[in-house]
Every structure is written in structure tokens, then in C-alpha cells.
Amino acid sequence: MAQKAIREYDGKAIFARHWNEYFDGFHYGFKSVLVTSGDELREKAKEHGFEWLNQENLVAKPDMLFGKRGKNGLVLFKINKPGDVKLEDAARWIDEKQSHEVTLLSGQTGHLTHFIVEPFTPHTQEQEYYISATTVGEDDVLYMSAEGGMEVEEGWDEKVNEVHIPINMVDANIKKAIKANIPQDIPAKNRDAFASFAMQFFKFYRDMNFAYLEINPIVMLDDGEMAILDLVARLDDTAGFLMRDAWGDIEFPTPFGMEDQSPAEKAISEADSKSGASLKLTVLNPQGRIWTMVAGGGASVVYADTIADFAGVKDLANYGEYSGGPTTGETKFYAETIFDLMTRYKDPRGKVLIIGGAIANFTDVAKTFTGIIQALEEYADKLKEHNTVIYVRRGGPNYEKGLKDIKEAGDRLGLDIHVYGPETHITDIVRMALEK
């Protein structure tokens, strides 16, 4: 993986850590806390340095990588009128929001677990601006607008100025390009300050290896005081080894609604993290009819494509792959996990198991199949009970022995097994299995 979303709180923390180094002439207070319950918020308020939680009016919202929190009614900024939220109100609100499942307008469903709480910042619409940067094609692009908040999204093309910045552009030219593209709507008295901020924002985005960084809105208060009201950020996590100190203790959370992995998926991802090999499993439909156990990332994609082509996507039960030379034990565990999942729900048409893979470079196919054969032995009865038909296709070192072994094992166990080698097109077993 390369680009990973981070929490709003963590993004602001990176800003705060490097503010003085980058943002000359501006000030940022960084009053934010990240909590997982009302009690945690109440405790936080007793700590030194967090007195403001008791003294100021607050804003609370979930910090879980999804946007449009205002439209989803998930921003607490008023009880009776804007800016009257006290600590206790925020704590109670957090506990209430946590207590039940939430479905967003986008349809994602899940539990809210992380909340960011900050002071309420009174300001005018004129003080709000928009700024963001990301990579488009080969270039970086800086986006600036005189209008922040929801307005900017509604009139993007008219309201936003873009600056394209090639990777090898020198700072002096970047500065010129930004200056020349400052939105006309920004009041004359603020233009120089905004240009200066934008340049520093871009350098910060670049040096910190952000893949995406958006502040909407950024509020320019008096005397260079800046308030970051909302922030969305993705980091290039491949730069992690360079940025350990710069990023600090950063977390890459699973997106909202995706955190509920099944125990089987969890077990596979745990095995994956402990192994030098790659083991991946996503259950798409636990009651699906067609199950796959595919070696290699590219191969797993073409099998999924072909199953969707022949049977439609709802029959496809899982997606995943194993590769990178897993041990016999790891392969057995991976196979057993799939066999277990696929024998939980009955399907009157019977089940289809695709044991597929491309021509391996150097993985010993016979060795890999040893683990699968052991798992077949364990699950033979259950597989038969579910009228499972098994199609195997593989090539690579020692494939003749591997195919012979699995065929013999299948016959011995009384399984309905069909075995093919590299002379058969990789995905053609899907056609054979589904055309019957």
C-alpha cells in the first residue's frame, strides 16, 4: 500500500510539531484532543495543559476518516445557539453517539469510536479560506480558494485556482507560480499573507511526504493567528522509514465501516503479519457459492474478473491470494480457513472451489500443494456434504508432481476434482466449472 489516510487529530499534530519551522509569520495554537469516550474527555480536562476544555466553548466530531460530518449531523457545536457547548455536553454527546450503530448518508455503517474535541472558534465567513495539495498525474497541484467550507465544493471550477508544480520545479519558481494564481476574491490586504502561507503550506506538504493534504476551512484571524477547522490528510506510508521522527507516533486506522473484519479474516491477516509470505483474504459474501484459493496477486484479480463474467458477482464468496513462498503449515491454515467458511451455508446448487494460479517463477508447486492436500483430508467429508466440485490449475517448478499428488488425493478422498496444468488457459477452469 502506498497512500494511507490519517486522523484529523494526527494531521494537526504534525502541523503543530513543525509549525515554527515552516510557518514563519503565523501562529497556531493546536488545542485538540482525541478521545474514545466521554469519561476519557472528562479525565483529559483534569490534566495540565488541557484547562481550556473547562474554560472554553467546544466543538466535538467523530475523527474516523470520513467526511461530510456536518451533513451527517455528526458535528456538535451548539446546544441552544452556536458556540455554547460545554465539556459535560460534549462528553454526554460522545457517549450517546457511541452507544449505537450509525449509518452515513453514503450508506456506510459502523460504530463511532474516535472523537476529536476542540475549542469553538468564532469567526466570519470572510475569514474562511480553502487550501489543499495532492499529486495529479506526475505533478503536484496546489488548490486555493477565497471561500472555505461547503461553499467551495459547490462551485469548485469557478472558485478554486490550481497551481501545477512539476517535481523538479525550484522554490523560486513555485513561489512565483503561487503568487500569480492567488484567487482574485481574496481581499487586497490579505493577499500577501495568503501567498506566503500557501507557499509554506506547499513546502510542508512536500517535505512531510503527504499524498493529500486539505484544510477546509483554514481561518485567518487577526495578527497571523490561524485556525485549522477541518483537515483531511493521507500520507505516503512508503516514506515511513524516512519520516519516523517527523510524523511521530502515527496510526493508520481502517476506514469507517470496514473495521468489522470477521474472525476468519482477522486470523488470516494475523498470520500474514507474522509471515514472510503474503496471505490475504476478504470475504465478499459468506453465503456465496464460488470460493477461490488463488496464488498470486495478478492471478487473483483475473479469477475474480472471470467469475464475475461467468456467474455474476453475487456468487463470488471471497477474494484473496497467497504468495511469496508460504510454508506448508501456512498454506494448510489458509486452505482450512477457506474450507471452513465455505461449508457453513448450504447452497442447493452445490459449491465450487477454484484452486488456481499462474505459472510460478520459483515456488515449488508440489510443496505448496502438500499443505492444501492436508487441508482437503481434514475437510473432505464436509466438502462432499456441500456437493463441492473442485477445479485446480497451476504451473511452475515441479507442477507435474503437484498436480498428480492433488489429483490422487482428491480421488482417494472421493472428491469431485478436476486438475489442469499450464496447457490450459489460467482462467479457463472457471468456464469449465460454471458452464456445466
Place this chain on the structure above:
Amino acid sequence: MSKLYTKDTQAIFWNNNKTAIQRMLDYDYTIGRDKPSVAGIVAPTSSNKFEKFFYGADEIMIPLYKSTPEAVKEQPQADVLLNFASFRTAYDVVMEAISIEGQFKSIMVTAEGIPERLARKMNQAARDAGVTVIGPATVGAIAPGAFKIANIGGTIDNIINSKLHRAGSCGLVTRSGGLFNELSNIIAINGDGIAEGVAIGGDRFVGSVFIDNMLRMESNPDVKYMLLLGEVGGTEEYKVIDAIKSGKIKKPVIAWCIGTIAKHFSSGVQFGHAGASANAERETAEYKNKAMKEAGIYVPDSFNDLPATIAEVYGKLREEGVIGEIEEPKINLIPKVRRPKQFICTISDDRGEEATYAGFPISSVATPDTGKGIGDVISLLWFKKVYPKWATEFIETVIKTVADHGPAVSGAHNAKVTARAGKSVVEALVTGLLTIGPRFGGAIDGAAKYFKYADDNNLSPAEFLSYMKKQGIPIPGIGHRIKSLKNPDLRVTGLMNFAKEYFPSTPLLDYARTVEALTTSKKENLILNVDGTIGILMVDMWRALGYAESEIDEFIESGTLNAFFIVGRSIGFIGHILDEKRLAMPMYRHPMDDILYDVQKAEEI
């Protein structure tokens, strides 16, 4: 550059990845390349000078270097860099290679997960320098029958099955490395194999993209049609569409983007690579397949129909006579059992009719009518070179000069004492030889080393003297017990006169003479002595013979100069030993009155 690689292409392999390199050499042997495809290996932390590999049943040695610049200095013909550094160092390796102007035509980067910003910088720098980057995050590329990178293509069995051992007529570009073998196999079954194949890499930012490789293939006469296997995500396929529309690509193109399944899932499930996620409709596999079909590209209805499409296009080109019959070449079979050799010999060979010294039969250098002397034999066996007459005569002069220096020097004395103890010639000789070292005979090495250092660093004689003073060692090769400028050592005079007359030039000796002028002005007997003269003239000899300074430093470091002393002085030692045997002298005991006894009673502690 119409072809990525030819049968003469040689690479520098960055990182001593032995299995991958062995696979390249097995391929080279199978297809009958003249030279191995790997010219050198960069192994920054290894102290070895070479690595052994099999070439067929035999073994060959591939040199190891500490850095890329060092490797290309020795292997300037290698214009491909195979960068197998980790994601932490791969960027630095590429940038260094690009900075060596005009050296590398292409660089392959295998590391996955290079920071995106660094990958972009690296790709831009390569484009500016006109270097084709394959990768990052790739299994590589292959020009069948010519050159194969590392592990691509799999085992030799699979390579032959998939016809990757000789050029076919399809140009293959793919993002997925894992499906590369599969596609080669499909193309071999439904066509006649590939002419050139590139896996461009799975990271979001790769150096050369589909269009870069396909434009090259368009101009490669061996490529008759192309196959592109793309993926969901990104817009690179549209550049190919544009090139077809504008007529830059005229050869038939077959294409398919995998990941059509992704449209069924809004988010969350990552199908395939880091680069593989669609941010917009036109980045979906389905949309791209449709757009390619509309542009006149051969796009099958599904991935499963790809073989039929290949058969169709290939059949059409065969019918039109664009593609002819391919003559299957002869294959060299790699023996099933190979054993690494325990010893290596590069100087002589006794396997033929007659044993040879560095390729010369012994009879061609042994007898007087050959005009060859012991100096010639030394030049063959020690240096594997045929030295000119003046050099072999100088070597002989040295050996003759150092043969003996009387019975009182410590080595000869030891040999005599041992002989008198009733030991054999070899035992007595070894005792004498074991005395040779930093104090006895070692001045030859030392003089060569320090005078060369001073000369290399342009030290004036005064600076040299003060440098040696700081080191706390007297200058090796300077000083004699009794001889002086007025009363010269005639052995030294002889060596110097010989050199003046026959050496092309004597820069180090000339320098040493200026040092001698300074030292003798301080004390009469601080002359350049015979050890010093030999050491210095040896350096001048090697310089005149065209050796690099680094090679000469290596001779000095490995003790080659002392070796001349060992050979020469063995003659004298044997003389002394035979003298003792002849005289039948009794066991030697040192007179007690010649020893100062000063033994205190040991204190208890």
C-alpha cells in the same frame, strides 16, 4: 534505441543476489551467449573480489565491486544496471548511476515501496538523462534469445516451454509481474512467442510506462504486434490510444485491463497493486477496455477470451506474410548435477598434451634456444603477462643482486644454525626464510609503499621526511651501515645504471634521488640502499608496463616485492646450508660469555 537489449548487452548487477544472477547465467548458457550477461556485481559490504557461478557445467568468476562508479570503470561496456537494492537505498543507487554520464541506457529497479516523491524525482532525472527505467516494483524484462533480467520467465524448463529462449514476434507489456509468465505461455501457445517483454512495475510511479515501451517496440523490426495487459487505476492506457490515433503506433495491438470486478465494489477491497484503484470512471478497467476497443485495439470480451484474440491476430499476420516461420535454435542443456569447485587456478594448466605456464607450453620457455629466462617464467606465473625483455632482465638482475649477503645476516645465520643441528635442506631453508619480514628484507616492500605514497601525494622531500617522522618510522630503503655517496654501494649503482639505460622512464627513482639528496646532506650514510632501489624500481617497472596505480598498490599490499627477495635469497640460504653439510660442522652452542645474564628472583604477588 529500437531494442531494449541485444545478445551483447551486459549488465552491472547491484547487490550480490546469487540465485538471481545464477538464473541469468543459466539462461545465457542455454541460449549460447558469447559473454555472460552480468559483467560485474556491486557488493558494497563484501571484501571478496569475485563470486563464482556456474556457466553450464563449468564455473566462471564474476568480479565484485564496492560501488557503481568502480564497476563501470572496469566494465565500461556494461550499459544496463540491474538495481536490486532495497527500497531504502534503491533511489540513491539510481541517482548515482544516472549521474555517471552516458553510461547506462537502462536501469531496472526491483524494490517495491520506494517513497513516492523519491520515485517521481528519480523517474524525472532518468527522463532528463535519456535513461529508460524499468520499475520500480518489477520482476524485470526480457529480450528472448538475447538478455534476461534475473528471475523473469521462471525456471529454464518453463522458459523453453514458453519459447522465451528465442525471439518470437510479439511485444509484451504488462503491469503485473506475476502474470508475465502466464502471458508468455499464452503467446507461445497461440502465437510464436515474444520478441521483447517488459513488466513495467506495480508501484504508482514507475519509470517507463506502457507508451514508452510500446513506442520502442514500434521501431523494433522484430516486433510484429503488441500485447498490453493493463490494470484498473491510472490513465496510462489512454496515451497508447492517443498514439494509435495519431499514427505513432501502427502495428496491431491487443490489450486488456484486468480488475473489471472492481466496479462491483464501492470501496474497501483492494484488487491488485498499490497503483490499482480507480479514482474516476475513466480509470476503471471496464471503461478503459471499451475506450481501447473503440480506438481499434483488439480487445477480447473477457480475460478468458484473450488466447483466442492472440490466435486471431497472429493467424492474420501469418496469412499476410508479416510473420514468417521461426527456425528453432539449438539449445545448450544445463547438466542436472553440478558441483562447485573447491580450488581455482588461473596461472597454469596440466590437463592438455603439455603443461602450460599462463597458456605457454613449458618447452616454449624452458630451453636456451627459446631465449627465455627465469624472469620470463616469473612474469608468466606471477603476473600472467609476457613482459618485455628489459623487464624480465630487470627481474633477473634483482634476483641475482639479492641472492646472498654473507653468513652474518640473521636469515643466513638461522639457516646455518639449523643445518648444524642436523636438519635437512628444506628444514634449514625454511628457518632462514621465516626470518624474512618487516626487519629482514622487508625494506623492499616498505620503500615501495612509502616512496610511492609520497610521490602520489606530491610531497616535497622535506614534507616526506616530516611525514615519516610523524609516523615514527625511519624511511625504509634509506641508510647503509658503511656505504655513502662517496663510497657507493656498487649493487645500487648497477641497478640504477641498468634502469637508466633500459627503462622507458624512472619517475619514482628520480623522486627518490631528490629525497636521498636531502637525507645525505644530514648524514653521509643515509643513501638509497639496495632494498630501497629495488622496491622503487619495481614500481617504475610496473608503471612503465602500463599497470594502474591501484594494481601496483595491490602488488605492494600483497607482498609481491618481498617475493622477489624470497626467491633470490633462497639461492644464498641453500648455499650456506650445503656449505654446512660439506663442512660437517657440529651442533652450534652460543658461548655463554656472549650473553648478559641479569636474572632477578621473581617476586611473589
